[in-house]
Amino acid sequence: MGHATRCIPIINALIEHNFEPIIASDGIALQLLQKEFPKLESFELPSYNITYSKKPKHLKLKLLKDTPHLLKTAKKEQKAIANFVKSNAISGIISDNRFGVRHNDVPSVFISHQLQVLSGNTTWFSTKIHQRIISKFDECWIPDYADKNNLSGILGHVKNFGVPLKYLGALSRFKKETLKTKYQLLVMLSGPEPQRTFLEEKLFGELKTYNGNICFIKGVIESQQTITQHKNMMIYNYMTSAELETTINESEMVLSRSGYTTIMDLTKLEKKAFFIPTPGQYEQEYLAKKLESEGIAPFCKQNDFTLDLLSQVENYKGMIFKESQLNYKKLFGLF
Template identity: 35%
Template sequence: MEQKNILISPLDWGIGHAARCIPIINNFINQGCSITIFASEEINNFFKIRFGENIFYINDKSKPFSYNKKISLLKIFHFALKMKKNTIVENRLCAELCENKKYDLIISDNRYGFKHDNIKSVLITHQLMPIPPFIFRFSKPIIKNYLKKIFSSFSEVWVPDYKKPDGLAGKLSHVNFKIPNLKYINPLSRFEKLEINSLPIDENKILLISSGPKNHRKIISKNFASIFEKIPNINVFIIGTTPFETKNKKINTIESPSDNEIFELITTSSIIIAGAGYSTIMDLYALKRSAILVPTRGQTEQIYLSKLHEKNMLIARKFKTLKIMLENLKETSYLLKKKEENFNIFN
């Protein structure tokens, strides 16, 4: 039987989109498929740590898509124009890649333009209907019609969530309009097939999972480190950011940990602090760990997801709240343990 060639391209917005592609890549490798990744240099380095020379890598040198925290009608209009331009660029890049090599399947994680009219193209997304800022709620019908057009241009749309409402993404992935080519493929986590070990939890170990774009990760990590420096008798591990100077020698930064290292840190840390991104939430649920979720200001998706998971997680919407939580480590650790005892996917 002829080997199938598969082209995969995740959105360059932090590591989350790449991380949730890992189970899909593993599945295709087990089927004997040839995998090519088209992504930024940082994302490709992330995959190289995990797959080595078992797959092919092509660096995407186009400018990564970015978001602006400051909201105005002009910025929303500029955002829409930039998104349309990005979609055209992605479509052109995909066409060029398909001219140089024959692919049997294209998988795009949240890249709306990365598809080919003559090749089966799949879009992975958990946001079937994003949540606009409240003052722009009037734009919902426009967004809905735009996305329906995007979804219909792909052969299939794969949603990494349970079909049963509310799943893990709630109304983001469960909508009231029909998408004929929609498939729910259940949550995707790189840890889903790893056995949860019986290593004891270290009561003095705190883990910060830094996520989002590279510059954002470094700023957030430095801000959090300023809290840790004032807390005695703790060992802090910050993953996903470049090392930076700190007064506290017990703060350890690991820029590119392996999945086994991350797995060990998540399963043995007393307190886990993370953003409220969907990929992070899928990983926490796969390992049945409660954490302090810190939604990024201005990101309606993360604000919504943090509210949705309040039963299983602690939420720190403000830096001041997180500081109070960490200054009361024993109480915070106790609250997280109680949530884990009653951990439930379907609230």
């Protein structure tokens, strides 16, 4: 979902610069982009079908076991793209972490904030594999700031990288607006199962006695939007981009995973936040610790969350970074 939503501003910029984007994805990411861009051509790619283990300590083992499947899927992607290029005049390919979405005869870009891939004691290996994949593309676009005041830290900043790197700043589909406060707390859930459901159940229990208005977005994409109310809590299964932009702007504080796209969205809207990393996700754990150490936002582990921890937020400055203007015309010069 995060990879799909952060591509929305790029798709909009392509349209503004007279390109005709074609969307290729799968699952709920494809559904979301089709809802956002109903007039654009789209087609389905082979699915990676990534799921998480119920126990975080088994996550790395599961991902290692899934590696042959991921590589096989990447080859299927490459074949699908090759067939598509044969019958369509394509100026360029932009792949957000789809390993096989590239073509030797078409300028191909890889979007990633992970030039280093954290995986505990196998970080060196996962990083080497990922950098080898990126090296097959013509450029790597990094959704982050180039200077030391950045979002991704060691993930997106390395020296002497073999492929041209371009920093895009914080990529977000949202714009900051000054709106009247409607919610004291906005809960935004995301990420793969079963951890998304585990956190949902945990939060429903802990937030029963919260003193203020809550908007709770489950992050479950379904054919129809559902809205229910329970005491001081409005509960949505999902929101469109426009609805979510307004709701975040109307909220004093956001409780969410420390996923990178969420971090960029909250940076664009300069929000106060509390993060709960997905258990076993080294990247989210690193980002949450980084933001806390820099006095930006507090965090805790999923099992440790209690309602009183939210009071820590007032002691942090929030998601405020120096904004930079991206020159899309220059960026799209590759195509």
